[in-house]
Amino acid sequence: MHSQTNSQPQSQPLLSIRGLKTHFALREGLIRAVDGVDLDAHAGKTLCIVGESGSGKSMIARSILQIVPPPGRVSDGQMIFARDGRDPVDLAGLDPAGKPIRAVRGRDIAMIFQEPMNSLSPVHTVGDQLMEKILLHHRMSRHEAEERAAHALGRVGIPNPRQRLSTYPFELSGGMRQRVMIAMALACQPALLIADEPTTALDVTTQANILDLMAELQAETRMGMIFITHDLGVVAEIAHEVAVVYLGRVVERGSADAVFYNPQHPYTLALLASIPKLGARRERGQRLHSIKGMVPHPLNRPKGCPFNTRCPEARPGLCDATDPRTLEFETGHFVSCHMRDPAIVTRREEATV
């Protein structure tokens, strides 16, 4: 089904984001929700964006599709989207209300959200909503669209897909609704799927099934995925690449193995240390490592490295004064931290995870 053009080398990213900035000009001041982000998403691979609430991870996703709520807007950077066999487009340069971006939304790049009930219309049947989307992007008869809608539902593991077309979202369970959302997202065979916390509202058992399903569909279609989550366990299950974000910046990114087994940024280290790990027996009196303080208010952004106010390694006069460079620590593994910069620190103690 999928034709791979030979002229396109594997390393060519499907979506390449450089220096992305999404700012909100409020009366109280400027909120830098996304503040200079570099990311690459590849066909057939999953990029996980992980961070706490307020880190700007959802805003990165919304920026890609130019659906940032006003007064926010993509104010700088580029987002080169290169779908097989088509000319690359810079999504950052497109008018959020224009025709070109609307052709991309839903068709080339699809998005699914955390709470399926908020994204589905309660007064239309699942079939109507699926067919509406298919007919919007493809010229075909209603009958063909219905065929395709039923096929899409079947593919996401919904039993009796043809009968399910006439059900309303409220008649479905949370897991089934999320399957419908995935079916809708995939109905137009997007090259890139952006999933914003798609399993957060689900039970662990359902979550496991949905993650399996997404991985299967990806293997089948070779679509690229950008998966946004706060759950490092979920990241480990599905990510090929991981980007850790904090206050609108990517502080560390690399392969899943690099980020989990050789984490470098103090924030990544702290995140990994603060989650209780299944199977790691608790000894009496043993405590979880917690990150001191909390994510600063976006209007009260610290100077220098955004993490310096909570960082155990922060060096006064340096980390709270100047922005750290982004360095390639090892091939494909990028870190933005003064204390990992060989120009500043020659040797450091081995960090323990």
Place this chain on the structure above:
Amino acid sequence: MTMPVETPLMQARDLKVHFPIKRGVLKRTVGHVRAVDGISLDIRAGETLSVVGESGCGKTTLGQALVRVLEPTQGSILYAGKGKAPADIAHLTETELRPYRSDIRMIFQDPFASLNPRRRVIDIVGESLRNFGVTDEREVETRVGEILRKVGLRPEYMARYPYAFSGGERQRIGIARALAVHPRLVVADECVSALDVSIQAQTLNLMQDLQEEFDLTYVFISHDLSVVEYISDRVAVMYAGRIVELSESEELFARPRHPYTAALLAAVPRPDPRGARERRRLRLTGEVADPANRPTGCAFHPRCPFATDRCRAEDPQLRAVDGRTVACHYAESLDLKGVNADAA
């Protein structure tokens, strides 16, 4: 007279909470949602007992019945109050319950929804003090200040409104409210689920410190098994309104005896990409059993990979197996996988 140590703080016996399903103009009762359907449970003084299960299994309803927010349809809850003989609080009236209200408290899931946005912290936390006999405003202030300090908030902030606090701080206010009147039993319903991981760790540490300091007993209701393993002494696994397995935490995680427990454990995503690739997966298909329309035999049989004709016909009773209680016909013979500490 001091109570012997073995007497549980609370003993629930054959507890049932059924909600009627009403239909039509006359609102006739056409059936019942059996949210909690015959639960017997001891809560030992000083322990943390976790209740886990998927949404819809009845864990929240059980918690609400234990704190008597709900009146159980049937059954008894024997509570051994401070220096009092154990009394059945299952069917007491609101007035009769008053003496127990300061003893048994609750912490809620959503720190945004559970605090009144129009009241100051001193009133939110101090209300229970005023309710339970502290009339002197200066004393209310002192005690609110004390408890705020205990949960890691500055006493100066007591004049502020909830909007001025972050999610983690609000959850601390919720904890302060529960603890202000020196309870003995605290039921925490998904109290860290809505928090970011770094804040979740702070809150869990705080809850452990407070447990030690105030000699608290926790009933910790959660769907997050990694948190449950971390915090619990014992764990009760619920499915379709009943307990299917109850065990010391360590044994339960090392070697589950009920297929449902094993399936829950297998579904937990772990921060270990290599392990995730290698782990054989036991996946649960199908939907949670409908508590209004319980399957015959074992309620879990439609989703159980090991189900036999016996499971479809005969309802397994909770019984002692290997130092724990399990409701599965094949608890002895099944070789179920737990979580392996070495693999993680």
